[in-house]
Amino acid sequence: MCYSNEERDELAVLLPEEVNGWRPAEDDRIFDPETIFDYIDGAGEVYRAFGFRRLFARHFAKSGQPDIYADVFDMGTSANAFGVFTHDPEGKDVGIGQGSKGQGSLLSFWKDRYFISLFAEEETEESKQALMAIAHEVDRTLERTGPLPLIVSYLPDENRIEGRIHYFFNHLILNFHYFVADENILFLDENTQGALAFYRWADSTYPLLLILYPDVAKTSEAHDNFIQTYMPDAGASDLIQTENGKWTAARVKKNLLIIVFDAPSREEAEKKLGEVRLK
């Protein structure tokens, strides 16, 4: 894929030319959904699953220090940038962009439609400082922020585990966080929004899955397929006790499909379903 100078510059200007003595070690590179595997191996599928458009990569080097790889992903929308950020929940918030996490030699954050990953080949005090300096520079350069996906606002707050929200529209990503079925039985695609969150109950946790469809008919179709495929033994009910003694329930509210998995009791499943409100 070819890019105009304008497109290239748009991503290039987000990264500093020099930081704490680290300078570009080679020509910058741009990858698209077809070429991403030349750069980041199989994990490229994750970015493809979130509809990424372009990846701008700059390799920094400094004598006597580990190399640093700065990757700026243009995810097309802020929802996709948020989604890919939620894919890998490891790390502590370091207060950059609209959400960030740092752990050792890795720092990532999202802002507007961009997801930024900074990686040092080794963890040294200087490399950690350089990662932070690059991140702050990108954060400053990106003036705009972007909205969160609408579906996230539907997730009830009560007992929700902080930092365990995942946004997606691809069933493989859903399965990555919580295996539901080998096939796409919920009809997830780029016209849907999915959110998975985990809720605390006593010493255990259980997930709540929300999927927003483009219309009510699609929602009903997905609901019916889920019931037939996942809980055909439920009869006319939309709630069932599964083989592990826990409860799964599925319900439709307009164009929103709500599924509670592994709730500790029928009452808790019903309660959680009722807490979900369209806004």
Next chain:
Amino acid sequence: MKGKFFTRRDFLKAAAVTPLAGVLGSGLKVTAADETANKSRVVLIRDENALVSFKKPNPEVIQQMLDQAVTALLDVSDPVAAWKKLVKPEDIVGIKSNVWRYLPTTEEVEGALKKRIMDAGVAEKNIGIDDRGVRRNPIFQKATAIINARPARTHHWSGIGGCIKNQIMFVPRPADYHGDSCADMATLWKEFNLVERTKLNVLLMLSPQFHSVGPHGYADRYVWQYKGIIVSPDPVAADSVGLRIILAKRLEHFGKDEPLETPAKHVQIAETRHGLGISDPSRIELIQLGWKEDILI
């Protein structure tokens, strides 16, 4: 869309009957025919001096380890005689390497393999070493024998990267095999005529990676100096043993059973669905040689 889906409920049903049934991920059953199949032999050799520094192999020790492993694998006392059972002088041999910058196969391992292939009588001009260029490499295009060598590591999309996955560069579009966490990756071995041509699989456990983070899927802190090498003619058995060691390391490191981010189900499915080799530990004859400390298996 197919008529029968495999869902979380199927795991739960299986787990209700046999508590460990769902652990590996596919829930597929080994057929009666598979039950009677022969065992696969795997050699795991370790040497405390295998590395001279972090991720840097000691070439002399690597040569010794490979020699011991291959002779034990083939029940031959002399390494050159053992290699003559793997390759013939008239063979054109491709050493399928791996160039991933954080954990490459390394020139020390490639050199040790190449030396013994030449000792077995293969002319140097008929030996190639390549990874991402195998489809364009004339040696690999004509190869009559392939030695498949790569480090073991966790992998964000397939659970682990091992010997089965290492052959994916023979495919024009590797992404075509990424569906369902690379579940059916074993098919490429048949589709690209690799089953018979691959004479030896070398899964490097010198500095294996047991956890993946970030877009590049790598951090030094999730690599440990295990100082081992696994060899087998069976890529599935080699990966199965490597996977067990990596899972044991995760248990040790995280202090709890921490499942892989993506289940490495392609290893089991390579046996149960595609018959490429044996993943079932009860049917793997594992020969352990050398250093035993913290062996994890």
